[in-house]
Amino acid sequence: MIKRTKKSVALIIACALAVFFGILGIAFLSSSIQEQRLATAFSDSAYAFCMAEAGIAVGYDALMKDASYSGVTWTDPVGDGRGSYRIIISQTSNGLEIRAEGQSGSMTRILTADLATVPYPFQNTISAGDDLKLSGLIAKLNVFGKTRISGSFELNGFWASGTFEDKLEGQPQSETRITIPDYDGDGDTNDFDDFVTYGRLTALDYDEDEVVYIQSDSTINIFPDSELIDKKIVFVEGSSPGEGDVNIFFDATWQEGQDLTVISTGDVTYVEPLQIQEDARLSNVAWEDYNEASIFHSEHESVVFANDDANFIDILEWSDTTGNIIANDDITFSEALTWQDFYFSDRALNGDLPPGFGRLANGLRIVSTKLIDWQEVYE
Amino acid sequence: MSKKNVIIGCGIGLLIAIVFLIPGRKSIHIESREQGVATKKSSEKEQPKPLPLQRQLKRSYPEDYGMTTYTQQDEPKTQKQWDRFISKGVERARSNLSSTQWDEIKEKLKEDPEKTKEKLKQIDEKIIQCQQELKKDPGNDILKKRIQRLRMLKAIAKEFER
Numbered sequence: 001m002i003k004r005t006k007k008s009v010a011l012i013i014a015c016a017l018a019v020f021f022g023i024l025g026i027a028f029l030s031s032s033i034q035e036q037r038l039a040t041a042f043s044d045s046a047y048a049f050c051m052a053e054a055g056i057a058v059g060y061d062a063l064m065k066d067a068s069y070s071g072v073t074w075t076d077p078v079g080d081g082r083g084s085y086r087i088i089i090s091q092t093s094n095g096l097e098i099r100a101e102g103q104s105g106s107m108t109r110i111l112t113a114d115l116a117t118v119p120y121p122f123q124n125t126i127s128a129g130d131d132l133k134l135s136g137l138i139a140k141l142n143v144f145g146k147t148r149i150s151g152s153f154e155l156n157g158f159w160a161s162g163t164f165e166d167k168l169e170g171q172p173q174s175e176t177r178i179t180i181p182d183y184d185g186d187g188d189t190n191d192f193d194d195f196v197t198y199g200r201l202t203a204l205d206y207d208e209d210e211v212v213y214i215q216s217d218s219t220i221n222i223f224p225d226s227e228l229i230d231k232k233i234v235f236v237e238g239s240s241p242g243e244g245d246v247n248i249f250f251d252a253t254w255q256e257g258q259d260l261t262v263i264s265t266g267d268v269t270y271v272e273p274l275q276i277q278e279d280a281r282l283s284n285v286a287w288e289d290y291n292e293a294s295i296f297h298s299e300h301e302s303v304v305f306a307n308d309d310a311n312f313i314d315i316l317e318w319s320d321t322t323g324n325i326i327a328n329d330d331i332t333f334s335e336a337l338t339w340q341d342f343y344f345s346d347r348a349l350n351g352d353l354p355p356g357f358g359r360l361a362n363g364l365r366i367v368s369t370k371l372i373d374w375q376e377v378y379e
Numbered sequence: 380m381s382k383k384n385v386i387i388g389c390g391i392g393l394l395i396a397i398v399f400l401i402p403g404r405k406s407i408h409i410e411s412r413e414q415g416v417a418t419k420k421s422s423e424k425e426q427p428k429p430l431p432l433q434r435q436l437k438r439s440y441p442e443d444y445g446m447t448t449y450t451q452q453d454e455p456k457t458q459k460q461w462d463r464f465i466s467k468g469v470e471r472a473r474s475n476l477s478s479t480q481w482d483e484i485k486e487k488l489k490e491d492p493e494k495t496k497e498k499l500k501q502i503d504e505k506i507i508q509c510q511q512e513l514k515k516d517p518g519n520d521i522l523k524k525r526i527q528r529l530r531m532l533k534a535i536a537k538e539f540e541r
Contacts (some may be wrong), residue, residue: 203436212439218448223468225445226475234444247531249468250484267524271531274487276480291524295498295532296488296539314505314528316498317490 044105047083049376052111054078055085055100056374063089063096063115067367074103094351094358096367099377113374116351117365120175121326122303124148125344129177129328134162136335143167145344150176151330162333177328178305178360192241192265195287195307199235199263202356206232217243222252222262224276229254232355238265242288247271251300253280261303261356267291273300273319281323281347283354290327294319301345303354315340324348346370445471458530465534488539495536502533 062069071087078084083104090097095117101110121127125145132149134141135156140163147167155162180190183197203211210232214220217238228234234252238244245266251274253260261283262268268286272294275282283303284290290306293313299320304310310327311334318339325331325342333340348357350370441448447468455461473481506529513522 200436204434208434208437211436212444213436214439214441214446216441216448218450219454220441221447221449221464221468223445223447224472224475227444249465249531249535250472269524269528271528272535274484276476276484291528293528293532295495295502295536296490313525314532316501316532 040105041107044082044107045109047104048102048107048109049111051078051083051085051102051104052100052109052376053102055087055102056098056111056113058085059087059089059098059100060113060115060371062087063098063367064369067117067365071098094372110377110379111374112377114351114372115370116349116353116368116372118349118351118353118368119178119360119365121148121178122324122348122353123366124176124326125324125342126331127176127324127326128331129173130330133330133332133334134160136160136333139333139335140339141333142341144342148176176326178326180307180360183359190307192287196237196265198359199237199265202263202359203233203235205359206355211235213237214244215239219245219247219266220264221247221249223249224251224254226254228252228260229258231258231260233261233263235263236265240265242266245269246286248273248282248284250274251276251280251282253277253282256280259283259354261285261354263356264288268306269293270300270302272296273298273302273321275300281354283323283357285356285360292319303345303348303357305357305360312340445475454527455530458533461527461530461534462537465531465538469535469538485539492540495540499533499536502529502536505529506533 059069059071069089071089074086075084083102085100085102088099088101090099092114094114096115098113098115099110100112101108123146125143126132126147126149128149128151131151131154132147133154133156135154137158137160139157139160141161142163144165147164148171149167149169150171150173152169153162153167180194180198182189182194183201184191184193186193188194203213210230212228212231212234214234214236215238216236217240220236222228222234234246236244236246243266244264245268246262246264247269248262249271252262253275254277256277257279258277259281263285265287267289268284269291270284270293273282273292274296281301281303284305286306286308288306288308290304290310291313292311293315295316297317297319298315299322301322302325303323304325304327306327306329308327309329310325310331313332313334315333315335318341320341320343322343323345346369348354349366350368351372447464449455455464476484506526509522509526509529513519513526516522
């Protein structure tokens with residue numbers, strides 16, 4: 001009896017061991033098959049990523065040559081025949097998105113890259129919707145970058161001279177002007193109500209504590225003040241065109257890299273520009289004129305848009321301005337003694353528009369050369 | 380069934396369970412490691428941005444931001460009034476700035492006093508010239524604004540000359 005029981009136990013153990021080693025073998029086999037699959041998937045995934053990268057590069061090059069490029073459907077296998085890609089170009093609120101999908105084996109990787117589209121004037125240092133006038137006894141104007149004038153360049157004065165790196169006259173106004181969209185919905189663009197609505201919507205685009213919204217028909221005088229820390233928009237809204245003028249003395253930015261835009265339903269006059277903060281930008285949008293005056297050397301970075309004229313009069317010492325000057329009518333440089341240098345900044349062209357300028361960016365647009373964002377998309 | 384058989388049975392069961400569980404867990408680890416970046420990135424991307432609430436624009440008051448205002452009636456007109464106006468603004472700005480910042484500004488605006496005097500003389504001449512033109516054309520707002528700007532510049536020069 002004991003002998004039989006021992007035999008039974010030995011049989012059970014032998015069976016169990018056979019089952020155990022059998023299962024162990026199957027487990028090792030399945031594990032190595034799985035490893036093999038994972039290795040293939042990893043390799044396909046890396047290859048698909050390369051395909052997507054190639055798609056972005058091809059899409060970018062094509063857009064630089066032709067802004068109306070719309071992409072391609074799945075390509076034939078490329079490289080060593082292991083993968084292919086397709087490119088889809090779509091409109092976004094800020095510009096264009098290049099979506100490139102790369103495929104290899106069963107793996108698909110998706111990359112997107114964003115490019116800004118901005119109005120034509122942002123590719124210029126100076127854009128005059130009408131004439132550019134330079135007059136003075138000893139006036140010297142140097143403009144680096146593009147100068148685009150819809151009217152003509154007028155030069156008056158004994159020793160007045162203008163040096164332009166790249167100047168073209170008689171350009172279409174669609175390339176020199178900014179039109180305020182029909183924000184009030186009355187069917188007309190660029191009227192005063194459109195401008196007021198533009199200002200209000202712009203103010204609403206930002207957090208309450210980033211905005212100073214003043215309703216006043218008085219002239220507002222801005223001096224450097226610590227309360228302007230973190231502010232993005234100062235909007236002075238007058239009750240009718242030309243009310244709510246703004247005078248800016250020295251500077252209004254308060255932090256390094258601060259980007260502040262002053263919007264006025266009247267004139268904006270910048271007196272003795274003197275940017276105190278590093279890399280700051282103080283931009284201006286005026287329904288009427290933009291005026292600049294200085295007695296000492298002045299320098300600042302600004303994007304200036306005047307729906308009417310931009311006047312650089314009474315500049316009594318040499319001045320440096322970096323950015324984009326856009327006036328829908330004339331731009332005038334006039335004084336007995338003036339020496340002004342204007343440098344182009346590609347920040348706006350590359351999509352880094354100053355606060356508030358996004359809502360002005362309609363009409364004919366050009367595609368920025370710099371990617372403003374890129375990312376991998378997981379779906 | 381004897382106690383011994385039960386123990387043996389349990390041992391075999393445990394071994395089988397271990398054999399099945401280990402590769403399973405291993406593959407889960409590999410997969411999650413593979414997708415680790417993806418999961419993180421997509422969760423970062425998908426974080427919902429708070430929707431902008433329909434809100435009313437809040438009116439701000441210029442004096443809260445060190446701004447001054449004037450209407451057409453009470454705007455500074457004479458040079459003395461402009462000097463006082465600019466002096467107050469500069470004083471307020473100076474109290475906001477650190478002494479280092481203020482020194483930097485003064486350094487930037489530093490100029491040969493003779494040169495500044497010459498400029499002030501030019502400004503005076505221009506103001507007289509504009510005033511004469513304004514007499515002929517009293518409604519010329521451009522001239523009025525230019526006189527204002529010249530007075531502002533003169534006041535700034537005087538303030539920094541001190």
